[in-house]
Amino acid sequence: MKSDPRYPQRFKEAGDKFTQEDTLHLVGVHGVERPILYKGKQVYIEGKPLFENRRAEQVLLRIAEARMPEKYKQRVEQTNFAKMSLEDMTPEMMDKLADHLLKRALGDNPAVIAEVDRRLAAGEDVTFEEARAIEAPKEPGK
Numbered sequence: 001m002k003s004d005p006r007y008p009q010r011f012k013e014a015g016d017k018f019t020q021e022d023t024l025h026l027v028g029v030h031g032v033e034r035p036i037l038y039k040g041k042q043v044y045i046e047g048k049p050l051f052e053n054r055r056a057e058q059v060l061l062r063i064a065e066a067r068m069p070e071k072y073k074q075r076v077e078q079t080n081f082a083k084m085s086l087e088d089m090t091p092e093m094m095d096k097l098a099d100h101l102l103k104r105a106l107g108d109n110p111a112v113i114a115e116v117d118r119r120l121a122a123g124e125d126v127t128f129e130e131a132r133a134i135e136a137p138k139e140p141g142k
Helices: 007-017 021-029 055-066 091-106 110-121 128-133
Strands: 034-037 049-054
Touching: 034 128, 091 110, 091 128
Parallel strands: none
Antiparallel strands: 034 049
8 A cells, every 4th residue: 555656546535435334325225244252252153153233224214314305304393382482473383382381281181171162163252261160071970
């Protein structure tokens, strides 16, 4: 290597062709062969060393996120409602906030929440006291 004057240029060309991203892709798709060891020694079956192939699906996911973020980006939406006014909220945000507040105020009782939703959808006003007074439908025979 040291005596070959063309080595630096050839090394650079090889690096241009085979990038770290290519290596990550190979590890993700084809995996890495790791020797199976027992008591610190390589395991052999019928005279051949035994290996396990370890793929890295997470590597492929990260590559996909980087190359195609519109399709594979991580979708996490956080909204700080304390810093927003009602005028800034979309109807979807208001619905999520209302659902959250109903569950906190009334407990996680789907029947009561469904009845409140039904009354609101019918155009009725429902106060907190009225919502708390709604009882879940009783099962027959009780």
